[in-house]
Amino acid sequence: MSSSVVPYKNQHYAELKKTCIKDKKLFEDPEFPATNTSLFYSKSPPGRVEWKRPREISAEPHLFVEGISSHDLNQGVVGNCWFVAACSCLALKPHLWKKVIPDWKEQEWDSDHPENYAGIFHFQFWIFGEWTDVVIDDRLPTINGELIYCHSKSTNEFWSALLEKAYAKLSGCYQSLEGGNTGDAVVDFSGAVSEAIDLEKEAFYKDQERQDKLYEDLLKVYDRGGIISCSIKADPHEIELRMANGLVKGHAYSVTAAKRVRLGHGLLAYFKNETIPLIRMRNPWGKTEWKGAWSDSSEEWAKVGDTERSNLGITVEDDGEFWMDFTDWCKFFTDADICRVINTSVISIHKTWNEVVHFGSWTKNEEPLLNRCGGCANHKQTFLQNPQYLFDVSKESDEVLISLQQKDMKVHRKYGQGENLTIGFSVFRVELNRKYRLHDILTQENVATSTYINARTVFMRCMLTQGRYVIIPTTFKPLTLGDFMLRVFTDVDSGCRELTEDKPKVKCWSSIFGYPQAVTHVYVHGAEGLEKQDRTGGADPYVIISCEGRSVKSTIHNNTLEPEFKTSGVFYRKKPTKPITVEVWNRNAVKDEFMGQVLLPGSPTDNSNPQKLVLQTSGKQATDEMPHINLRIVTSTQLTAI
Numbered sequence: 001m002s003s004s005v006v007p008y009k010n011q012h013y014a015e016l017k018k019t020c021i022k023d024k025k026l027f028e029d030p031e032f033p034a035t036n037t038s039l040f041y042s043k044s045p046p047g048r049v050e051w052k053r054p055r056e057i058s059a060e061p062h063l064f065v066e067g068i069s070s071h072d073l074n075q076g077v078v079g080n081c082w083f084v085a086a087c088s089c090l091a092l093k094p095h096l097w098k099k100v101i102p103d104w105k106e107q108e109w110d111s112d113h114p115e116n117y118a119g120i121f122h123f124q125f126w127i128f129g130e131w132t133d134v135v136i137d138d139r140l141p142t143i144n145g146e147l148i149y150c151h152s153k154s155t156n157e158f159w160s161a162l163l164e165k166a167y168a169k170l171s172g173c174y175q176s177l178e179g180g181n182t183g184d185a186v187v188d189f190s191g192a193v194s195e196a197i198d199l200e201k202e203a204f205y206k207d208q209e210r211q212d213k214l215y216e217d218l219l220k221v222y223d224r225g226g227i228i229s230c231s232i233k234a235d236p237h238e239i240e241l242r243m244a245n246g247l248v249k250g251h252a253y254s255v256t257a258a259k260r261v262r263l264g265h266g267l268l269a270y271f272k273n274e275t276i277p278l279i280r281m282r283n284p285w286g287k288t289e290w291k292g293a294w295s296d297s298s299e300e301w302a303k304v305g306d307t308e309r310s311n312l313g314i315t316v317e318d319d320g321e322f323w324m325d326f327t328d329w330c331k332f333f334t335d336a337d338i339c340r341v342i343n344t345s346v347i348s349i350h351k352t353w354n355e356v357v358h359f360g361s362w363t364k365n366e367e368p369l370l371n372r373c374g375g376c377a378n379h380k381q382t383f384l385q386n387p388q389y390l391f392d393v394s395k396e397s398d399e400v401l402i403s404l405q406q407k408d409m410k411v412h413r414k415y416g417q418g419e420n421l422t423i424g425f426s427v428f429r430v431e432l433n434r435k436y437r438l439h440d441i442l443t444q445e446n447v448a449t450s451t452y453i454n455a456r457t458v459f460m461r462c463m464l465t466q467g468r469y470v471i472i473p474t475t476f477k478p479l480t481l482g483d484f485m486l487r488v489f490t491d492v493d494s495g496c497r498e499l500t501e502d503k504p505k506v507k508c509w510s511s512i513f514g515y516p517q518a519v520t521h522v523y524v525h526g527a528e529g530l531e532k533q534d535r536t537g538g539a540d541p542y543v544i545i546s547c548e549g550r551s552v553k554s555t556i557h558n559n560t561l562e563p564e565f566k567t568s569g570v571f572y573r574k575k576p577t578k579p580i581t582v583e584v585w586n587r588n589a590v591k592d593e594f595m596g597q598v599l600l601p602g603s604p605t606d607n608s609n610p611q612k613l614v615l616q617t618s619g620k621q622a623t624d625e626m627p628h629i630n631l632r633i634v635t636s637t638q639l640t641a642i
Helices: 014-022 081-092 094-100 159-171 184-191 208-223 268-274 301-304 306-312 326-332 410-415
Strands: 005-007 048-050 120-127 130-137 140-143 193-198 227-231 253-262 275-282 319-325 335-340 354-362 388-406 423-430 445-449 457-475 481-489 495-501 517-529 541-547 550-553 567-573 581-584 591-598 611-612 628-638
Touching: 005 335, 014 130, 014 445, 014 628, 081 159, 081 184, 081 253, 094 120, 094 410, 120 159, 120 184, 130 159, 130 306, 130 410, 140 159, 140 319, 184 193, 184 227, 193 388, 193 457, 208 253, 208 275, 208 326, 253 306, 275 326, 301 319, 319 326, 319 517, 326 541, 354 457, 388 423, 423 481, 457 481, 457 611, 517 541, 517 581, 541 567, 550 567, 581 628
Parallel strands: 005 130
Antiparallel strands: 048 140, 120 130, 193 335, 227 253, 227 335, 253 275, 275 319, 354 481, 388 457, 388 481, 388 495, 423 445, 423 457, 517 567, 517 628, 541 550, 541 581, 581 591, 611 628
């Protein structure tokens, strides 16, 4: 991730403020003027709008009143509960909001030095892989003297209204904020990785084991600075419909706490150590709460001691914040956005991830074979035209996080566009020595495919075994153009890189030593018939595939007589009639033991039959009476090296 900050529209806050102070003028932003074009493109606000500066709204304006809090915010007339919910989450994370609101002390009103106020503010957002500094003036839209969009409970606190204005500037106008995703806003506040969870589809409330695992994951995310939000699916006519249980459909809630609450009273509670997983949320309206178990005045709180209740800060008032049992949360909410702040720091007490970021495009070329917009795997003829990214898993197995993000489209809404592309990706296990683009997926193992959805970000976590892999990010349909950012997180450096070349380059000496005439794929899947090789009753075998001076070595399989190698290699061959060698070795502490080999015929034909490998011993000729090892080998050869 880029750590430098880029000025939006090339507007430099410090220079602009210095000029305004020198000229004794309040800043007026030419890039986001106080006109209707900054308000809407089709739906005007409900009344006559006047743009007012904070001093025209309050006699004593402040950026913050008694600090920053998730209780500060209330939603205005624009339907951006998703953004307000993200702001509520942001307010709980000082390490995040101090980045989003830079120089927050310097930006505060200073009554002792009013001459230093220039009516200019700036905020920073993580936009498509880089921190972007957005400058605004302090003119805010009002009707009848009151703010009409996001505002704080305190009428003289303005951080939320000013932050929203900066975000609206990025999006083209305030109306472009109508409808959105809380996870997207959180990513823009933090550079976090967003994972969407379909609570309705997964039905965690029916499976206690999976529910417990999800709760532990959420606790870990929350404790490590991440942000969680949730909502309930709604048909268009049900948006912001209040349900009988107090929850609101089609409405974004911010999760403000997750905690295992101790049940019981006094010392008995500590000795018994019985807890229940609870989760706390806030409605951006600042009112309308859950009415079920563990709501503010429910009888369940009688099970909790006074000290524990005090620590939780329980208030019996309609302030929009409430607790729920985690099972009820899984049952009644249908969607959740889990935003992880991925730790890439070298020095940390928590898990450190290695991150690789690639920027790419789905583009169209006059030459069809050079197109990079082939659509998903349903379109077999064009799928492999998409961008391809190779990475390695060097551990025996590793959890890999993959995030595919497209550019935010809200800025195009005023032009009748602005809808997200439907995107996703596939992950293929490939040959250990592959370094050129894939041209045939029939010989590759598809280990994972993400969902395809018209969301800004598609995320996937998967456990992968040691080997080499290729990620193919795509749009759902071919010839759909767009830009994307691919982020890959692994435990150790994966060497993730884009595959740009189709085949080996022809060099000046190729005419002397020969051109590659064929490409051969060799797959060794496993072996049977190994003899006991050590005291433990097993062997430690591995295979080596060799061709024209190049070789691929599998991982060592410890203490087994039936290894599943799943090892493959790809060879660009100058002499396709020459055989390929597959050797089986057994690892020993002093010297590895050669167990046998098979020579694969070099003819350019496909062979899917298992090959018989005759066990050989040093200095002796193999005989039919000696034990046999059966290797399952598949080869595929193409005469032209593409």
